[in-house]
Amino acid sequence: MKKDIIVCRDVKKSFETERGIVDVIGSVNLTVPENELLVLFGPGQCGKTTLINVMAGLETVSFGVVTVDGKKVEKPGPDRGVVYQATALFPWLTVMGNVEYGLKAKGVPKKERRERAQYYIDLVGLTGFENTFPSKLSGGMRQRVGIARAYCIEPTVLFMDEPFGHLDAQTRYLMQEELMRIWEKEKRTIVFVTNNIEEAVYLANRIVVMTNCPTTIKAEFNIDLPRPRDYVDPEFLRLREEISAIVDKTL
Amino acid sequence: MGRFKDAAKYEKTIFAVISITTFLLIWYLVTKDTELGKVLAGPVTVFGKFFKSFTEPLGTHVIPGHILWSLSRVMVGYVVASILGIILGVTMGWSRLVEAMFRPLFEIIRPIPPIAWIPLAILWFGLGELTKYFLIALATFSNVTMNAYSGAKSVDPVLIGAARMLGASDSRIFMTIVLPASVPHIFAGLQIALGSAWATVVAAEMVRSSEGVGWVIITGQDTNNSVQILVGIIAVGIIGYVLAIMMRQIEANLCSWSERGK
Ligand SMILES: Nc1ncnc2c1ncn2[C@@H]1O[C@H](COP(=O)(O)OP(=O)(O)OP(=O)(O)O)[C@@H](O)[C@H]1O
Numbered sequence: 376m377k378k379d380i381i382v383c384r385d386v387k388k389s390f391e392t393e394r395g396i397v398d399v400i401g402s403v404n405l406t407v408p409e410n411e412l413l414v415l416f417g418p419g420q421c422g423k424t425t426l427i428n429v430m431a432g433l434e435t436v437s438f439g440v441v442t443v444d445g446k447k448v449e450k451p452g453p454d455r456g457v458v459y460q461a462t463a464l465f466p467w468l469t470v471m472g473n474v475e476y477g478l479k480a481k482g483v484p485k486k487e488r489r490e491r492a493q494y495y496i497d498l499v500g501l502t503g504f505e506n507t508f509p510s511k512l513s514g515g516m517r518q519r520v521g522i523a524r525a526y527c528i529e530p531t532v533l534f535m536d537e538p539f540g541h542l543d544a545q546t547r548y549l550m551q552e553e554l555m556r557i558w559e560k561e562k563r564t565i566v567f568v569t570n571n572i573e574e575a576v577y578l579a580n581r582i583v584v585m586t587n588c589p590t591t592i593k594a595e596f597n598i599d600l601p602r603p604r605d606y607v608d609p610e611f612l613r614l615r616e617e618i619s620a621i622v623d624k625t626l
Numbered sequence: 627m628g629r630f631k632d633a634a635k636y637e638k639t640i641f642a643v644i645s646i647t648t649f650l651l652i653w654y655l656v657t658k659d660t661e662l663g664k665v666l667a668g669p670v671t672v673f674g675k676f677f678k679s680f681t682e683p684l685g686t687h688v689i690p691g692h693i694l695w696s697l698s699r700v701m702v703g704y705v706v707a708s709i710l711g712i713i714l715g716v717t718m719g720w721s722r723l724v725e726a727m728f729r730p731l732f733e734i735i736r737p738i739p740p741i742a743w744i745p746l747a748i749l750w751f752g753l754g755e756l757t758k759y760f761l762i763a764l765a766t767f768s769n770v771t772m773n774a775y776s777g778a779k780s781v782d783p784v785l786i787g788a789a790r791m792l793g794a795s796d797s798r799i800f801m802t803i804v805l806p807a808s809v810p811h812i813f814a815g816l817q818i819a820l821g822s823a824w825a826t827v828v829a830a831e832m833v834r835s836s837e838g839v840g841w842v843i844i845t846g847q848d849t850n851n852s853v854q855i856l857v858g859i860i861a862v863g864i865i866g867y868v869l870a871i872m873m874r875q876i877e878a879n880l881c882s883w884s885e886r887g888k
Pocket residue numbers: 390391392397399418419420421422423424425426537570588
């Protein structure tokens with residue numbers, strides 16, 4: 376039995392706005408075992424980013440608890456890495472500067488820092504772009520930097536919030552394949568958010584389907600297809616149909 | 627791409643030359659043997675005098691000497707006020723408390739043109755250098771502060787969150803996220819402030835001084851010498867232009883990471 380890394384117990388989240396209190400997360404109970412690649416799949420604006428932020432510690436829970444590796448999550452911390460929807464790279468730092476940022480904050484000496492950062496830059500396939508600024512990179516390459524930056528602090532869990540959402544279809548397929556390659560090499564617990572069913576079935580060990588806002592868990596699917604997966608394999612297509620049929624329409 | 631850019635640059639230079647030549651030509655024509663020519667010297671006379679004053683002093687200094695005097699005054703007031711302004715502005719953008727304390731004050735002080743402070747400055751600091759430094763600092767300070775403030779205010783909160791997730795402390799976030807993110811805004815402020823400081827030094831020197839470009843202009847008026855006034859004005863214009871170009875160059879180098887910086 377694998378150890379449970381993320382545990383959400385009865386997690387609720389509401390925001391106070393001018394129009395009153397908005398409940399975004401209904402009540403979520405979720406357990407993610409070590410090295411699982413969990414996909415949160417739900418309609419647009421259902422609260423996926425909010426759930427990720429709560430688990431990452433960027434937002435506080437309104438009710439319930441989140442623990443990561445047994446420790447209660449209350450604020451951001453380097454045991455959790457985040458890859459953002461809109462990359463969120465530091466534009467004034469080079470690829471190297473971005474990737475080594477977390478190690479620098481931790482006070483890792485320069486030589487070791489550079490070596491480790493270089494390892495992850497190589498891992499995501501950006502060798503030769505160390506001194507390039509993000510504004511000079513393509514969308515797919517920026518997401519590679521984002522992945523390397525999150526990996527480089529060697530967190531217990533990685534949260535990825537629709538990292539490929541802004542990419543064109545071609546690049547998106549490529550990046551899904553790349554992520555699988557990276558994850559096979561450097562196994563981590565990953566929570567991956569998407570509203571693209573094909574991406575969900577391609578990547579997931581398990582898919583958790585979320586309802587519309589206030590979001591709760593609607594259904595779960597274990598995906599046991601062998602890897603690398605084939606987008607047109609009959610079983611792939613069947614799962615795709617089955618899951619698409621139950622997901623809520625975007626409001 | 628490169629060639630295209632060069633062509634555009636080339637074109638710009640040509641137009642600049644054409645517009646300046648046309649201006650000088652019109653100036654020449656309207657002042658040559660006309661009524662206007664009696665009160666406004668022509669470009670030949672003015673530029674002749676301008677270049678001559680590189681070797682023949684006006685008052686106690688040659689024209690480069692006057693320019694250096696004015697520039698040195700600007701530098702003292704500008705540098706001090708810029709440093710203070712950047713620190714205060716960015717801190718205002720970072721801390722709610724500092725913002726609440728200083729912002730209303732700035733909203734009131736900012737619209738007052740620096741030269742409106744001249745009488746008060748003279749009462750406080752007398753007729754010496756201190757008054758000029760004070761006025762230049764005023765002209766610089768509010769521009770730099772407000773721009774640094776809006777820069778620090780507009781830092782993307784997602785970037786701050788990302789830095790937190792990577793384990794950065796508050797002071798590290800301030801130094802490595804808030805400050806660099808504000809740099810383009812700070813530079814916009816420094817540019818406006820330098821123009822304003824340069825204009826202010828001229829005004830301050832016109833009130834009272836014994837050297838500087840402002841002195842050249844005001845003595846021209848006192849001695850009814852329109853050529854000298856124009857020589858002073860040309861010096862002010864050229865230096866103002868050179869300063870603006872310098873600032874843009876420094877900005878382009880420092881902000882090469884941004885989409886805006888080339
Ligand atoms: N800080 C906040 N204050 C108020 N309301 C918020 C806040 N953050 C999110 N919300 C609301 O919560 C709801 C869910 O937002 P969230 O970004 O979590 O959804 P999402 O599923 O990630 O959407 P998308 O598919 O666009 O990425 C939205 O209606 C949003 O307006």
